[in-house]
Amino acid sequence: MQEISRRVTLQALVAAALGAPGLASAQAAGKVNFIGWSAAVDQIKAHIAAFERDTGVLVNYENFPFAQFRTALVTRLVGNAPIDVAWISDAWLPEFAEAGWLADIEDMPNLKRYGSETAAYCNQSMTYKGKQYGLSYYGDHMSFMYNTEVLQKAGISTPPETWDQVVEQCLKIKAAGIMEYPLLLSLGADTWLIEFVSALAFSFGGSFVDDKGDSIMGAANGGAVAAARWLHDAIHKHRILAPGAVETVELNGLRAFGSGAHAFTIEPTYRIRSLNDAAQATAHGKIRLAMMPKGGPRGTHDTCGWIRFYGMTPAAKADRARRERTVKFIEYFGGRDTKGEYSLQERLLLDVGLPSCALPLAEDTEVKTFWTRWAGGGEIVARQSMAARKKDVISPWFGEWVETSNQAWQSVCLGRATPEAALGALGNKWNELKRAFR
Amino acid sequence: MRLRLSYDDRSAAILVFPVLAVLLVVAAYPILYSFWVSLHDIVLTRPLRRPFVWFENYERMLGDARFHTAVLRTTVYTVVTVTVTTVLAVGVALFLNESFRGNKLLNALLLLPWATPSIVNGLMWKWIYDPTYGLMNALLVKLGLLDSYRAWLGDPDLTLFLISNAAIWKQMPLAALLLLVTMKAIPDDLYRAAKVDGATVFQRFVHVTLPALKPGLMLVLVYETMISIRHFDLFLIMTQGGPGDASYTLSWLIYVETFRSLRFGTGAALSYLLAMLTFLLSWLVIRALGERNA
Numbered sequence: 001m002q003e004i005s006r007r008v009t010l011q012a013l014v015a016a017a018l019g020a021p022g023l024a025s026a027q028a029a030g031k032v033n034f035i036g037w038s039a040a041v042d043q044i045k046a047h048i049a050a051f052e053r054d055t056g057v058l059v060n061y062e063n064f065p066f067a068q069f070r071t072a073l074v075t076r077l078v079g080n081a082p083i084d085v086a087w088i089s090d091a092w093l094p095e096f097a098e099a100g101w102l103a104d105i106e107d108m109p110n111l112k113r114y115g116s117e118t119a120a121y122c123n124q125s126m127t128y129k130g131k132q133y134g135l136s137y138y139g140d141h142m143s144f145m146y147n148t149e150v151l152q153k154a155g156i157s158t159p160p161e162t163w164d165q166v167v168e169q170c171l172k173i174k175a176a177g178i179m180e181y182p183l184l185l186s187l188g189a190d191t192w193l194i195e196f197v198s199a200l201a202f203s204f205g206g207s208f209v210d211d212k213g214d215s216i217m218g219a220a221n222g223g224a225v226a227a228a229r230w231l232h233d234a235i236h237k238h239r240i241l242a243p244g245a246v247e248t249v250e251l252n253g254l255r256a257f258g259s260g261a262h263a264f265t266i267e268p269t270y271r272i273r274s275l276n277d278a279a280q281a282t283a284h285g286k287i288r289l290a291m292m293p294k295g296g297p298r299g300t301h302d303t304c305g306w307i308r309f310y311g312m313t314p315a316a317k318a319d320r321a322r323r324e325r326t327v328k329f330i331e332y333f334g335g336r337d338t339k340g341e342y343s344l345q346e347r348l349l350l351d352v353g354l355p356s357c358a359l360p361l362a363e364d365t366e367v368k369t370f371w372t373r374w375a376g377g378g379e380i381v382a383r384q385s386m387a388a389r390k391k392d393v394i395s396p397w398f399g400e401w402v403e404t405s406n407q408a409w410q411s412v413c414l415g416r417a418t419p420e421a422a423l424g425a426l427g428n429k430w431n432e433l434k435r436a437f438r
Numbered sequence: 439m440r441l442r443l444s445y446d447d448r449s450a451a452i453l454v455f456p457v458l459a460v461l462l463v464v465a466a467y468p469i470l471y472s473f474w475v476s477l478h479d480i481v482l483t484r485p486l487r488r489p490f491v492w493f494e495n496y497e498r499m500l501g502d503a504r505f506h507t508a509v510l511r512t513t514v515y516t517v518v519t520v521t522v523t524t525v526l527a528v529g530v531a532l533f534l535n536e537s538f539r540g541n542k543l544l545n546a547l548l549l550l551p552w553a554t555p556s557i558v559n560g561l562m563w564k565w566i567y568d569p570t571y572g573l574m575n576a577l578l579v580k581l582g583l584l585d586s587y588r589a590w591l592g593d594p595d596l597t598l599f600l601i602s603n604a605a606i607w608k609q610m611p612l613a614a615l616l617l618l619v620t621m622k623a624i625p626d627d628l629y630r631a632a633k634v635d636g637a638t639v640f641q642r643f644v645h646v647t648l649p650a651l652k653p654g655l656m657l658v659l660v661y662e663t664m665i666s667i668r669h670f671d672l673f674l675i676m677t678q679g680g681p682g683d684a685s686y687t688l689s690w691l692i693y694v695e696t697f698r699s700l701r702f703g704t705g706a707a708l709s710y711l712l713a714m715l716t717f718l719l720s721w722l723v724i725r726a727l728g729e730r731n732a
């Protein structure tokens with residue numbers, strides 16, 4: 001056997017090291033590079049397999065936990081990593097579009113045509129400065145949920161219509177000795193907190209910013225301050241909400257509510273499926289939806305809606321072959337598949353509970369059966385969806401501002417700051433970031 | 439003038455060069471580059487602009503209310519953690535320095551918390567403090583010391599001390615071991631002489647053990663200060679800087695500024711400020727103890 005010298009071995013190793021990235025790029029060539037967060041992974045993988053079979057286009061799929069996703073995606077985009085399409089949150093759209101990391105789809109008729117079949121707030125949420133930036137992955141809103149068994153035990157026949165009634169019913173439940181804290185709100189400083197407080201502020205007829213985008217969140221008679229005051233009173237005055245709510249992140253809140261230890265909560269609508277699933281929640285079959293209670297004299301049933309969508313990178317758009325593959329991918333995943341069906345969107349709803357932005361799906365028999373089975377009917381979901389509003393704080397500086405926002409709301413809940421002072425300071429931070437952005 | 443190197447010098451230089459090169463690439467370059475970054479207004483989400491701003495990032499952070507809060511929280515956390523860790527470590531080291539049955543087993547068991555990964559330690563204490571199923575609540579209620587379960591980490595007056603407790607649990611064993619090693623080196627003659635002079639146990643501790651422990655104490659104090667001042671993992675796992683700003687330390691502020699707000703310029707500036715603070719504190723400890731030791 002011929003002896004291999006050290007020099008030859010070293011040369012081979014160096015060649016392999018230098019050749020490896022080239023090999024990886026060669027493998028990536030001709031594929032759609034797609035990045036998402038670690039959600040519905042099985043459904044996405046199955047749909048990728050179907051896409052590859054139906055179109056002959058291969059897909060590189062990577063996923064990261066949602067908590068780290070924005071940072072991971074941004075660092076990759078800054079480093080010019082070969083990304084064609086990624087899941088994007090509506091909250092990131094302005095900053096990503098301003099940074100030049102997302103390409104609009106205005107000149108892509110294959111994708112634009114879905115606008116007429118998409119719920120209005122979903123279209124609005126994918127649009128920045130008049131241009132649409134993708135097709136939806138899913139769209140949802142915050143829903144008010146209640147435990148029918150608890151209400152029944154307390155002799156309450158109908159769920160509350162207003163936040164004042166929420167207090168009354170909670171006090172009644174407490175007085176009956178059924179539970180100490182009938183209301184559960186996940187006010188831990190995680191990514192969901194802004195959606196919770198936005199829903200609350202909207203239901204008090206409030207907004208965080210005016211039409212010009214200037215802060216009105218600290219206005220003494222504004223809905224945001226009223227909502228913050230209500231939260232403070234719920235914890236410190238009425239004692240219907242546990243002080244530990246500031247420690248409860250959404251997932252823990254979901255588990256606690258699913259255990260049947262609380263009467264009312266606010267959760268993303270898609271959680272209704274797991275809450276009524278015997279395999280996942282003790283209180284299964286007892287959780288129902290009601291319209292978001294109205295707060296104060298200017299109260300509405302409005303809630304906070306959000307969407308996640310498939311966004312294309314400018315690099316993918318600039319190259320003809322990549323663009324064609326990516327458009328095919330986005331249509332197959334965010335629109336109709338090659339059979340003309342919204343197969344993924346339907347699968348995501350039926351398997352995971354993720355509501356779709358696609359209007360035609362509302363008439364689908366399986367979808368109707370889904371809502372009947374898991375939510376006792378789709379009427380409330382449809383009505384609440386019509387009253388869903390995009391977060392008005394979505395802006396290029398949202399990512400920086402939201403950290404301060406979480407702290408401000410928690411300070412109010414802890415009784416460390418008055419609603420006026422906390423939200424006033426938060427408004428100042430908003431204006432400061434807005435000025436700095438110009 | 440031409441530098442003449444002997445064969446030995448050249449050989450040494452050649453042998454040291456690879457290590458030096460690696461150090462330059464993995465240590466010196468990142469340190470200098472991060473300083474360069476701290477002089478720029480770099481926001482990752484605005485990739486098209488990165489103006490050179492001299493020391494504006496430092497100025498902005500020094501005038502930021504969050505920075506002041508973070509310095510205060512870091513100081514409280516560091517003082518509590520280092521003091522309690524050191525006092526407990528001295529006690530444990532004294533105990534383990536005695537001869538008794540099972541001493542070796544105890545020595546080995548003592549290392550368990552230190553060997554526990556930080557993430558596991560954080561999760562374990564988070565569960566212990568949990569407001570619904572936490573062991574601490576269950577124990578205190580069973581003992582009749584508490585009426586109902588409390589959200590320990592949700593209490594802004596307690597949060598910092600509870601995190602400190604988790605840190606002490608993990609850091610104390612190593613500190614005790616370092617002190618024990620120093621203690622073992624104290625000659626028995628000194629104790630015997632003190633006994634002959636009629637010194638009590640307390641007097642022997644104050645006049646024999648403590649002075650001899652100074653090198654070990656200095657090591658423990660400097661090491662624990664450096665660890666505590668930069669502590670991050672427990673804050674990430676247990677409170678994420680909350681509730682409100684109750685556990686908003688300098689390390690947490692750096693994380694938020696760099697990885698959440700993606701402001702690399704101010705993040706780097708804050709890191710330098712933290713490094714300077716660490717050096718300053720360590721220097722003070724070394725000077726204070728070192729001089730007395732001399």
